[in-house]
Amino acid sequence: MNKYPIYIVSKGRWENPVTAKRFIKDGLDFKVLVEPQEYDNYCNSLGEKYILKLPFSNLGVGSYPARNYGWEHSIQNGHKRHWMFDDNIYKFRRVVKGKKIPCNAGIAIKVAEDFTDRYLNIGISGFNYSTFVVRGSSDDKPFRLNCHVYSAMLMSNEMPFRWRLKYNEDVDLCLQALHNKLCTVLFSAFTVDKVSTVAKMKGGNQTELYKDNAFEKKVLKSKSLQEVWPQYAETKMRYGRPHHWVSWKKYFKHPLIRSPFFDWESLKKVNEYGMKKVKMKK
Template identity: 50%
Template sequence: MARYPVYVISKGRFENCLTAKFLLKDQVPFALVVEPQEAEEYRRRYPDATVHVLPFSNLGLGSIPARNWVWEHARSEGHFRHWILDDNMRDVQRLFRGKRIRCNADIGFSVIEDFTDRYENIGIAGMNYKMFVTNHTPVPFFLNVHVYSCLLIRNDLPHRWRGRYNEDTDLCLQVLADKWCTVLFNAFMVDKMRTMTSKGGNMTELYQGDGRLRMARSLERVWPGVVKVDRRFQRPQHVVKDSWKGFDTPLIRRTDIDWNALAPDEYGAQLIALAEVQSPSLRALLAEVAHEARDALPALVSDIGTAFRP
């Protein structure tokens, strides 16, 4: 089981908080972090979730005050790291032998925690978006790049969320500029709704009108020479110089770990079919795994009829 606390910040999505739904289904303990005026709605719809009520509301500053409140809450409870998740994600998936298959979130969190804690200098780790991971993505993670929406943050970092826009990018740049590492996992990914496709969140406060341009320009002003504004995906977009390649701090292994003793660990999972599998390649994968009599990492049912489970 994941050992670090999981927080889901949410506003205006009590009717359909996707992240809360899949975490409950995966039986992952977590806390919803909400504003006072919506607390009862969240409690009523998600009675099995812990609900933390923020001491402020409608500040017009996006999610940044809530994110910093979460950080201090995790610190006050004595945790070394904490997870902070956006509220518009459908599930966690694993890239397994060239297939993206829905995976139980608790195992995904546990694997990333174990990896992260083996190194002295990882400030932020997290999962990539499914839309950016293909069946042929060649590496299990990218080093020293942005981490968005699903972050595992080291609590003793001196940095904090700041400003009003592009807070994920800004925090990662702060951490990298201070010679810490970030790790973005492709081996595990989140299936996140595209920005502005789900009502609620920061759509009203930040994204309306020329909000996209304001967001990109604000980051460019904070990071001159590192960030510029370009047009990507048919909209204004911030672009980090050299695609983040200027940050080259290497991972530092802990010296109190017997690295030679580490062995592959599937965390007690099995790849199983929960419905009739239509895809020939998936049927072949299931047969291959059964023939090897080995486990894969866990998950719940997927829309293609296969799953990873403990």
């Protein structure tokens, strides 16, 4: 169903590879990027065809080297874009009149790909979190332009930028794109549900980066972004902890550029991509 390759970055979670299990259930092809010492564990859990072994291990800098490896892998295989997912996404939803209805992941991905390909200047697009889509909020619309995209990201391989930070790497990548006048798109017409790694999942960055001196790590995390982007980012106390803050609306107002190669008249007819509402048994 997907046009572009799907990658999941994962470490220490072969016993419960949440995103991978969702994709297998929904009939998607994908690759999980894993370090050599965990390759056999992930193969035993999911099957060898879904696993891509990284050429490095235990770098201690977070997930950005693995993400860049997936990026280069997609380019080597001739793709225009690629998906990068976190490993703790367990459900996709279609939002209809305020109702968040579970849907097939492949359909959500296909709709996002089609939308993104209609424009010439989208660097990054992706899915909002279901919990953030609330009636009357800024996310209560089909998509939001030029903002932070996270966890479930479709990226243009034509961008010269790469993942590069130990902390807040997704914010940094979005800022690289936006600073250079590319657009980002965050979809709320389709959303994802994500397991809280803080309370419920071991492994990943939660184990590698934040296991000791939690408060000090949060300060470092927020200030590291401010050091790279002092013109956009600042550190504030939010939710009872140090947190980065970017005023996306203030700084990034450039519009989408329509592709002249797309038949815009075709959008007058609604395409539901085969989706129908059905009543599920509880």
